[in-house]
Amino acid sequence: MATAKISVGLFVAMFFAGGLPALGQLSQQAPDPLARIRDAAKSNVQACSATGETLCEQVAPKIIANAQGDSPFAENLRRLSKDQKGHWTRASKETAALAWAAAAFHDSGVDAHFEKYASPNGGSAELENVVAEFRGRENPDDWVLLGAHLGPRENEPGRTDYSCDAAAVIEAARDISLTGVHPRRSIRFVMLTGTTRTLTGSWAYVRAHRSELDQARAAIVIWTDCTRITGFLLNGRPEIESGVREAMKPIESFGAVHFELLSRPGIDSFDFLLEGVPALTTLSELTTITIDGPIPPRPPLNIADLKRNAALVAVTAFGIAERAAPLGPRQTRAEIETLLKTWGLQVQMKATRNWQLWESSERGRMP
Secondary structure, three states: OOOOOOOHHHHHHHHHHOOOOOHHHHOOOOOOOOHHHHHHHHHOOOOOOOOOOOHHHHHHHHHHHHHHOOOOHHHHHHHHHHHHOOOOOHHHHHHHHHHHHHHHHHHOOOOEEEEEEEOOOOOOOEEEEEEEEEOOOOEEEEEEEEEEEOOOOOOOOOOOOOHHHHHHHHHHHHHHHHHOOOOOEEEEEEEEOOOOOOOHHHHHHHHHOHHHHHHEEEEEEEOOOOOOEEEEEOOOOHHHHHHHHHHOHHHHHHOOOEEEOOOOOOOOOHHHHHOOOOEEEEEEOOOOOOOOOOOOOOOOOOHHHHHHHHHHHHHHHHHHHHOOOOOOOOOOHHHHHHHHHHOOHHHHHHOOOHHHHHHOOOOOOOO
16 A cells, blocks of 8 residues: 655644644554664765655654653743742852753753863852763764753843753753664753853863864754744854755754854853854844833743744754764864954954953964
8 A cells, every 4th residue: 555755844844733643643564663764874874855865854753743742841941940949149049950950851861961160260169061962873972062051040131041942952852862863973962051241161161172172063052032943143154054954954844044144242152163163053033122121021931932942953953963074164263263353253352351361262262
């Protein structure tokens, strides 16, 4: 009996429209619906396409189904909010957030560990990032980072709520690991701590892993303030756009097609830019914030949009990790400095201590 072939784009459209049949009905003949995908992983050498025949095209529907099914996303958000209540100092809130992240990774079936670091700015306080890794099947020493800022919500004008981004990293790790299919390269899921003013967590991470940065194929940082992702910032690297779009082929119907070349200091992707690693930052729907006046009440969280965000970054990270070719080379220090000047970033860096740190090679790629 002939069977109909459902394209990935149609799969995604049907899923969000609620018209997708139960997964068990998609393939009644195969006892393990992932067996064909796992077999393909052993020999597949293609990047993503629109045909539904490449590995990342086959894995993408599974990732999406994991995110949109019986997902713990909302419960993780509730637990993070609950765990931070009653903590009145930033340090105690960060401690609660670290404990939440380790427990959430564990509950999602992914082992995580703490990476302690002394603040690069000096001081005696010891801080920690939380890291989990899904090992690659062919080139496990090459890696794609998927991270977000882990910290308390800032109670000031222009404040940012990082909880949804942290929960999205947990969800992405869960959704990828549940497929049981490993991409060519490893994916590191990283919760970056510290303040957004100094970005000590990302700064410390690249310093600690400097010997591995030639194997870093991309750093994807989620920054949404709990709104819907619309695309990516390319952080001054136009040559990586085609590869990113290729990795996102399975989720074209999501409509996250807006790309900008700009970079924004004050986001954890910036330290990866300063090290020459291709860096992506999520773009999301703008929120209206009154700077000179009372902060307006936040709209209710849209869990469906947040689950979509998690599926989107998970598929993108898997696609980049699966590509036969890297997105782009690691830039030299001279190339990074040209990028900074081209996009006017040195002006913003000179307004803070960051340009001095760059010139002294305390921050950014070594000469």
